Amino acid sequence: METENINIGLLGLGTVGTEVAYQLIHNNNIINNQKSKVQINLSKVLVNDINKKRPDFLPTDKITDNPNDILNDNNINLIVELIGGDQIALDMINQAVDKKVNIVTANKLIMSKYGHELLTRAKNNGILLLYEASVGAGIPIIGPLYHSLTANHINRINAIINGTTNYILSNMSTGTQTFENALKQAQNLGYAESDPTSDIEGIDAAYKLSILASIVLNNRITEEDVYREGITKLSAVDFKYAKDLGYTIKLLAIGELDPENVSLRVHPCLISNDHLLAKVEGVYNAIEIQGNPIGNIIFHGEGAGPKSTSSAILGDIISIANNISNKGANSPVNITDTTIRYIDYIHTSSSYYMRMSVQDKPGVLAEISSILGKYNISIASVLQTTHNQPDNIAELVMITHPAVVNNLNTAISQIEKSNQIKSVDSLVRIEDLN
Ligand code: NDP
Ligand code: HSE
Numbered sequence: 001m002e003t004e005n006i007n008i009g010l011l012g013l014g015t016v017g018t019e020v021a022y023q024l025i026h027n028n029n030i031i032n033n034q035k036s037k038v039q040i041n042l043s044k045v046l047v048n049d050i051n052k053k054r055p056d057f058l059p060t061d062k063i064t065d066n067p068n069d070i071l072n073d074n075n076i077n078l079i080v081e082l083i084g085g086d087q088i089a090l091d092m093i094n095q096a097v098d099k100k101v102n103i104v105t106a107n108k109l110i111m112s113k114y115g116h117e118l119l120t121r122a123k124n125n126g127i128l129l130l131y132e133a134s135v136g137a138g139i140p141i142i143g144p145l146y147h148s149l150t151a152n153h154i155n156r157i158n159a160i161i162n163g164t165t166n167y168i169l170s171n172m173s174t175g176t177q178t179f180e181n182a183l184k185q186a187q188n189l190g191y192a193e194s195d196p197t198s199d200i201e202g203i204d205a206a207y208k209l210s211i212l213a214s215i216v217l218n219n220r221i222t223e224e225d226v227y228r229e230g231i232t233k234l235s236a237v238d239f240k241y242a243k244d245l246g247y248t249i250k251l252l253a254i255g256e257l258d259p260e261n262v263s264l265r266v267h268p269c270l271i272s273n274d275h276l277l278a279k280v281e282g283v284y285n286a287i288e289i290q291g292n293p294i295g296n297i298i299f300h301g302e303g304a305g306p307k308s309t310s311s312a313i314l315g316d317i318i319s320i321a322n323n324i325s326n327k328g329a330n331s332p333v334n335i336t337d338t339t340i341r342y343i344d345y346i347h348t349s350s351s352y353y354m355r356m357s358v359q360d361k362p363g364v365l366a367e368i369s370s371i372l373g374k375y376n377i378s379i380a381s382v383l384q385t386t387h388n389q390p391d392n393i394a395e396l397v398m399i400t401h402p403a404v405v406n407n408l409n410t411a412i413s414q415i416e417k418s419n420q421i422k423s424v425d426s427l428v429r430i431e432d433l434n
Helices: 015-026 028-035 087-098 108-124 142-146 163-174 179-188 203-217 236-244 306-325 364-374 405-417
Strands: 005-011 039-046 078-081 102-105 153-160 247-258 261-272 284-292 295-302 349-359 379-385 393-400 421-430
Touching: 005 015, 005 306, 015 028, 015 039, 015 306, 039 306, 078 087, 078 306, 087 102, 087 108, 102 108, 102 306, 108 203, 142 203, 153 203, 163 179, 163 236, 163 247, 163 284, 203 247, 203 261, 236 247, 236 349, 236 421, 295 306, 349 364, 349 405, 364 379, 364 393, 364 405, 405 421
Parallel strands: 005 039, 005 078, 078 102, 261 421
Antiparallel strands: 153 247, 153 284, 247 261, 284 295, 349 393, 349 421, 379 393
């Protein structure tokens, strides 16, 4: 039997691309002989700056800065896109789809914004577009949602799906690093996006949540359908209070997935120290799926970094290689456009953690309670301290009973207007995950 050849055009040789190239060259025997019936070759690699120093393991004649050397090479039958970002990568993926070349990508931005159209066109063209690394890096989640979990009615996802922010929050909560230092470290370790705003403002997690929700709901869902807050407003003192109260602060991506009441949100929350997600530290991610009949299942592993990410990309490459050798694309994708109904974030309800600086004098607490009461918000507990505060100022930390977000926002804007209140410094949702 004639050996089939998979010739890869790798777009991008940065943090992830370099590891994938390394594995394709150094682990070639494992990839070819044990896992796939076809010969997988790394043909060409596209970079932006041809003069940059590249790793010695990669022959220089494989490197180009001309996209046409890959996109117009008819011997290349698999494109692996690891450039990241929006338009340039999208143009290249579109060209590959038009040419009916199979694609692997780790690009969550593109899969969130344009995944619906791209997957539909790929399917119509009889090719595969696989994107396992786009959510949770090496943690298998997209494959399981399409395959092993497909018989389930999945009603909720609770996830930590950004390695950079979980790394920062873990360090801030143990007091080992400041926000700025932890972010720098995450960048040095190859966890952060080239523009880390995407990580720290929750945009990356919103892309990922929309990708997961679109698979579960079999619908077109983008990051625009996700309510989003980042982690930049949290202060070191919030971690201390959260700890005293028995909570851990995490950036969660939450999908409530009943098609009649869909709510997708990414925001920091206080979660009980007893919950498994509270124990997910550093660059680790965890995705909890609640479904029927499966019950609750958690996927856990390193959610960023070159090693973990390359595992998912190589898995996708081998799947495509096997698919080619089995003669015929077998896309699991079958997107529908059924109606789903979103609940607006402001109409959801939750307990809240609030921290404010107030005048240290009688009547202030009564005024705050009265404003909260007007909006049907009751207080579950209060801590007050004057320690480390300027003269006549006290710090007040409150936990509320569940309240409607819209009511809470209105109450807070009234509280902020009172001249007894210096500032509302922190407002974080408490997520009851149990
Ligand atoms: P990097 O920024 O490290 O690498 C980007 C690569 O793309 C570089 O080699 C760069 O070239 C090349 N490139 C940039 N612009 C162009 C262009 N116009 N034409 C040709 N090549 C270009 O990114 P990462 O490796 O970290 O990420 C790649 C993708 O993987 C992104 O979509 C990211 O979101 C995703 N991802 C990343 C993870 C991680 O942990 N880092 C985990 C999961 C997914 P040059 O080398 O010349 O600068
Ligand atoms: N910047 C991303 C993160 C990379 O920190 O999770 C993995 O998608």
